[in-house]
Every structure is written in structure tokens, then in C-alpha cells.
Amino acid sequence: MKTVPASILTLVTGVVVTLISLWVGQNNHLLPIQASEQAPLVDDLFNVMVIIGTAIFLIVEGALLLFMIQFRQRPGDESDGSPIEGNIPLEIVWTAIPSVIVIGLGIYSVEVYAEMGGFTPEGGAMMMSHNHGGSSTKGSALAASLEDAPNLTAPGLGDDMPMAEAQIARSYGLGAKPGMEALEPDVTVDVTAMQFAWLFNYPNEGVYTAEMHVPVGVTVHLNLDAVDVLHAFWLPQFRIKQDVIPGQKTELQFVATKTGTYPIVCAELCGSYHGGMRAELFVDEPEDYQAWLTENAIAQGGGVIPILAANPADLTPGEFLAPYGQAMGIDDSLVQHLSHHHAL
Ligand SMILES: [Cu+2]
Structure with missing residues (x-):
């Protein structure tokens, strides 16, 4: 152990961690089957995140276990540990590495979203900057949608709307x-x-x-x-x-x-x-x-x-009740009988 240079050990560890991480990334089987053209795009992004996550897990847990063993308290050793406080280069490194990873994944995921159609003129984030309407416009857009709601197809929020509301109505x-x-x-x-x-x-x-x-x-x-x-x-x-x-x-x-x-x-x-x-x-x-x-x-x-189209308010009581009467076995002769009885 002592005879192998640390640089060689680091290199071998790096290669092994990389190979294991790549394998786990391709063979994790964590997601259900792919049934759309869009699915592989999302899964590739997911697998890259699994590769990075596996590598970080192995390095962090591996270092933890290694140091627990290597720097354990030996019998008879009652001394204190070295008083170490702060390490600027180390802090720069462990801030820079996650920053690069997170920014890289961010760019990649935006690219996947764009490839899936998230930034087409009709949809997506392009309209976000237009969407800071005041509370009054938001309120009226909501009111318009509630009026549309009963006919279930809700045909947009209207084409003849003022500009501010038309922007909110985009998809x-x-x-x-x-x-x-x-x-x-x-x-x-x-x-x-x-x-x-x-x-x-x-x-x-x-x-x-x-x-x-x-x-x-x-x-x-x-x-x-x-x-x-x-x-x-x-x-x-x-x-x-x-x-x-x-x-x-x-x-x-x-x-x-x-x-x-x-x-x-x-x-x-x-x-x-x-x-x-x-x-x-x-x-x-x-x-x-x-x-x-x-x-x-x-x-x-x-x-x-x-049943969705019928509005009970448009029906006479007789029309409204007729199906229920039939369901209960009430026919015309019974109604005749009842009205006759009532007349007496
Ligand atoms: Cu729901």
C-alpha cells in the first residue's frame, strides 16, 4: 500500500468510480417503460443525473469509510485532534464543482424542454415576461373563465379581448x-x-x-x-x-x-x-x-x-319528472287514477 504512489491510486479510483457510475446510469431501471417520442429525452437527462449522483455518492461515502478506518483512535492515544479551521482552496473547490454541475444540468434541461416544444410561440416560457398583469386583469381573466366553465369546452378567453388579458389567455x-x-x-x-x-x-x-x-x-x-x-x-x-x-x-x-x-x-x-x-x-x-x-x-x-346539455331550468316540471316517473313504474293510468282521487 505504502509503495504505490498516491497519484496512481487516485487515478485508479477515478476510473473505477467513473465506470461504476456510467453503468448505474444506464442500468438503473428506475423509470417505467418509454411510450412516447419525448420519453428518451427526459430519460437521458435523468440518467445523466443518476451518473453524477452515483459518482458523488461513491466518492463521499468512500472517503468517509476510508478516513474512519485510517484515522481511527489507536489504543492508548489520548491526544486531541489537530485544530484545523477553514481551508480557502478547499472551500473554493467544493463550491465550484457543484456550481458547474448545477449550471450544466440547468442548461441541459432547458435544451430538453425546448426540444419537447416548451418554447414554441404558442406555449411556454416565452410569455412569462408578459404575464405580470395587475391583480385587476388577473381577476377579470378568472371571471371570464368561470363564465366559460359551464360549457366545458371553454373556448379560450376570447379573441376580442383587450391586449393585457389576451396575453394572459395565451397558453x-x-x-x-x-x-x-x-x-x-x-x-x-x-x-x-x-x-x-x-x-x-x-x-x-x-x-x-x-x-x-x-x-x-x-x-x-x-x-x-x-x-x-x-x-x-x-x-x-x-x-x-x-x-x-x-x-x-x-x-x-x-x-x-x-x-x-x-x-x-x-x-x-x-x-x-x-x-x-x-x-x-x-x-x-x-x-x-x-x-x-x-x-x-x-x-x-x-x-x-x-345529460350535460340539458338545463333543468328550461324544462317544465312534467318533462323534468317524466324519466323519474317511468323509472318508478308510474304510468298514465296511475296518474289518471291519482288526479281522479284528488278531485274527489
Ligand atoms: Cu386533480
């Missing part, structure tokens, strides 16, 4: 990839979040459902809106997650790469039954998707769900 989230803004998405779904459910509307086909279907291999664009409180739309296997905000449109864009059924999870504590706020995403072959869509479009008459 956050993942839009098209850079340079692809001009291309229309193949499938558009309006997603409405509410306590405690997801509602999916295919606006071009007039289909409303509680489960989402998309075809594999095409660009899917989601317009997200909430009618009550904050929710978050999370597709773990797609590595995408976006807050759903009342009064502030958000969006997501992705391409599914594997057919199958995937969970849609609300990832924002939104109330007592938040844990049950889940739905399913079915990634279908294009012909299966088309069949499902056609079936639902026919079943729903190409329009809206009647």
Missing part, C-alpha cells in the same frame, strides 16, 4: 417542436379537469368521453383547462406532466410510440378524492382508433352528452 406548456409550429397536429383533444375526473372532448368529431384514445405514431395536441382548482395532467410512461389551471390555458404535445393502455394521473393535490382522479389512455392502431371514434360519434349523435 403554457409543451407545444410543437421548434420549427414545426406551422404543422397542424394530427389529433386534437380538449381535456377538462374537475374535482375529481378527467373529461376528454374531440372537438372535430363532437365526441366526449371519460377515457382518452389516441392513434400510435401521430402528433397529438392537448388543450388543458380546469373548471375548479389546480390539477396536473401526468402521463408517467410518456414523461410529460403539465399543470391544469383554472383561467389559464395550458397545452401538451406528444407522439405515442407503443400501443397499449397507460394511466392518466392527477399529480396536483386537488381535494379529498385527488388520489382517485385517474383515467386511462388507450394508444390504438390507427384503424382501431378510427373505429372507436366513429362508434362514439354515432352513439353521441355527433353532438354533446344530453
